[in-house]
Amino acid sequence: MSAIELLQRGIDSYAVYQDERGEINDPLMGQPTQYGTPYHAFGRAVLAEKGSPKNRADNLRRSIQAVHVALDLVSDTSRSATVSSVSRIDGSVVARLNHRDFFWPPILQTFLILKHIAPSEAAKVGERIRAVQVPDAFRSRPPANWASVWLSGEWLRVREGLSPYTMEDIDAWLAPFFEVHISIPGGYYQEPGHPNSYDLFTRYHLTLMLVEGYDGAYKSQIEDWLLPGVRRSLAVQLSDGSLASAYRSTGQTWTLGCQMAYLTMAANLLSARGEEEWAKRARAAIRLSQASFALWQRPDGPYSPVQNLLPWSYRVGYEDYTADAHYANLALGFLARAVSDGYNEEPATSCDRTPSVWVEGDPFCRAVLHNGRYTAALNGWADEHYDGFGLVDVTFGPGRYLQWASSTHHLSAPEHWYNMGLAAREAPGPEPLMVLAQLDPRPIGGYEQVGDCAVRLTSRVKGVPFRVFSDVQVDGEGVHASEELEGGQLYSTLLIPYLRDCGLGYETQVTVERQPNDTVIHLQLGEEKVRIVAEGATEHVMVLPYGYDNRRGVCGLIRIDLQERGASAAWHIAVDE
Numbered sequence: 001m002s003a004i005e006l007l008q009r010g011i012d013s014y015a016v017y018q019d020e021r022g023e024i025n026d027p028l029m030g031q032p033t034q035y036g037t038p039y040h041a042f043g044r045a046v047l048a049e050k051g052s053p054k055n056r057a058d059n060l061r062r063s064i065q066a067v068h069v070a071l072d073l074v075s076d077t078s079r080s081a082t083v084s085s086v087s088r089i090d091g092s093v094v095a096r097l098n099h100r101d102f103f104w105p106p107i108l109q110t111f112l113i114l115k116h117i118a119p120s121e122a123a124k125v126g127e128r129i130r131a132v133q134v135p136d137a138f139r140s141r142p143p144a145n146w147a148s149v150w151l152s153g154e155w156l157r158v159r160e161g162l163s164p165y166t167m168e169d170i171d172a173w174l175a176p177f178f179e180v181h182i183s184i185p186g187g188y189y190q191e192p193g194h195p196n197s198y199d200l201f202t203r204y205h206l207t208l209m210l211v212e213g214y215d216g217a218y219k220s221q222i223e224d225w226l227l228p229g230v231r232r233s234l235a236v237q238l239s240d241g242s243l244a245s246a247y248r249s250t251g252q253t254w255t256l257g258c259q260m261a262y263l264t265m266a267a268n269l270l271s272a273r274g275e276e277e278w279a280k281r282a283r284a285a286i287r288l289s290q291a292s293f294a295l296w297q298r299p300d301g302p303y304s305p306v307q308n309l310l311p312w313s314y315r316v317g318y319e320d321y322t323a324d325a326h327y328a329n330l331a332l333g334f335l336a337r338a339v340s341d342g343y344n345e346e347p348a349t350s351c352d353r354t355p356s357v358w359v360e361g362d363p364f365c366r367a368v369l370h371n372g373r374y375t376a377a378l379n380g381w382a383d384e385h386y387d388g389f390g391l392v393d394v395t396f397g398p399g400r401y402l403q404w405a406s407s408t409h410h411l412s413a414p415e416h417w418y419n420m421g422l423a424a425r426e427a428p429g430p431e432p433l434m435v436l437a438q439l440d441p442r443p444i445g446g447y448e449q450v451g452d453c454a455v456r457l458t459s460r461v462k463g464v465p466f467r468v469f470s471d472v473q474v475d476g477e478g479v480h481a482s483e484e485l486e487g488g489q490l491y492s493t494l495l496i497p498y499l500r501d502c503g504l505g506y507e508t509q510v511t512v513e514r515q516p517n518d519t520v521i522h523l524q525l526g527e528e529k530v531r532i533v534a535e536g537a538t539e540h541v542m543v544l545p546y547g548y549d550n551r552r553g554v555c556g557l558i559r560i561d562l563q564e565r566g567a568s569a570a571w572h573i574a575v576d577e
Contacts, residue, residue: 004339024036026083043336048063154170193247233263241256257334305328317549367447401528423492426490469483
């Protein structure tokens with residue numbers, strides 16, 4: 001489907017959840033969650049302007065209803081905030097935080113479209129926008145990423161003459177971002193945890209200001225930040241179009257839409273200043289993200305806020321602040337922005353990258369390797385709440401479901417993460433494991449590039465006299481990895497978490513082929529096949545299919561106990577043609 005067709009389908013999947021007032025209610029909660037309604041309003045407005053004429057009247061009507069409902073909440077801060085967090089255990093409302101920060105740009109962008117296609121309605125919306133008390137209505141202040149959201153909306157209000165503030169006020173709000181949290185040469189914005197998602201999110205909102213005519217004191221800095229930011233986005237985009245796992249929100253579909261929106265704006269700006277080669281690369285990356293975005297439209301339900309197709313009531317891959325009403329409509333809102341800026345291509349069907357390595361040292365300690373259709377992403381200093389240490393992501397290109405993207409945990413021990421990698425035991429047999437991904441190693445230095453598409457990381461395990469050596473190479477034949485725990489005569493186990501069920505209606509089949517000097521694991525999900533070869537003689541293999549999940553769906557775990565003494569493991573993973 002083209003981008004417009006994809007947007008219409010996703011937006012329409014929430015029509016049944018829009019009440020008579022125009023508010024979007026969550027499929028599970030039966031009430032609004034966070035900021036779904038204003039992003040739905042913007043998506044409908046873009047479709048009313050850019051979509052099929054036969055749907056124009058319905059899209060316009062629903063957009064006008066939704067934007068007024070959104071303004072009701074922003075205008076009256078005495079009203080209770082919408083649901084912000086939901087318990088996965090029993091569906092209880094855990095928290096109601098003020099997320100009005102997120103309302104402001106979609107409200108203003110909807111208003112701008114209405115000015116063109118429904119001027120009389122725009123006049124009513126404009127007067128309501130003029131009356132909102134900024135920033136009192138909002139929760140965050142610069143340099144928090146939330147503040148970049150309302151600031152991008154407030155710039156539009158200033159530009160339209162609806163705000164009591166001036167360019168000088170906008171510049172004063174922008175200043176803290178550039179004082180501490182933005183690296184122009186590195187192309188990133190960072191906050192605690194160094195999330196790839198909120199780096200992208202903040203770059204999007206400041207770039208939006210530039211696209212919408214911002215000409216203040218920080219214009220040149222945002223312009224200088226553009227190309228390094230595009231380079232980083234291309235480097236941390238996996239070969240399936242998703243975002244390399246790092247801290248929170250990585251597995252949300254809004255990161256796919258945000259890549260599309262940011263890179264569309266960036267490509268247009270780069271073309272305008274003559275940097276056509278980078279603009280071309282950005283456009284290819286948009287189509288790659290679109291390929292992943294399109295996978296997560298449930299066939300008979302609302303567009304998914306997470307990168308799996310399981311029912312919303314399962315909440316698999318949902319963090320406690322995730323619900324369909326807001327995060328799915330945020331994703332669709334970002335897609336709408338890409339469409340609004342002229343994007344309407346079809347998704348990529350392949351990915352064939354030249355060999356490259358992206359290494360980020362302190363404070364990130366991450367590496368992403370690309371070669372052909374293969375990408376491997378490694379986290380050398382993972383946050384214990386979101387990912388485990390080591391090889392977190394392995395992807396094989398667009399249009400595929402059977403990939404490795406994010407760490408896995410067991411429902412009985414959600415604080416314990418598993419990645420494809422080494423574990424150690426003190427004796428032969430099914431003994432308890434010391435899992436490297438859970439040991440919280442601390443890097444000694446950072447990732448060292450040791451080949452055209454190969455890296456090594458040396459770490460030390462906190463509180464234990466062990467050093468860890470981690471090596472990964474990506475070539476045209478797949479991903480080659482090894483891990484070694486130096487010190488102590490331990491026995492080795494290779495753990496392989498795998499995606500069992502992402503909501504397609506069928507599950508991954510596992511076949512184990514034990515050979516004298518290695519073990520071959522064949523995984524098949526529908527027509528997709530993957531082969532993993534674990535080097536070394538095997539003592540025992542267990543396939544544990546139940547109780548695990550990650551951001552991509554319900555998972556299983558394969559445990560390969562190796563015979564030889566010495567805590568090390570080496571393995572190879574590739575598409576099985």
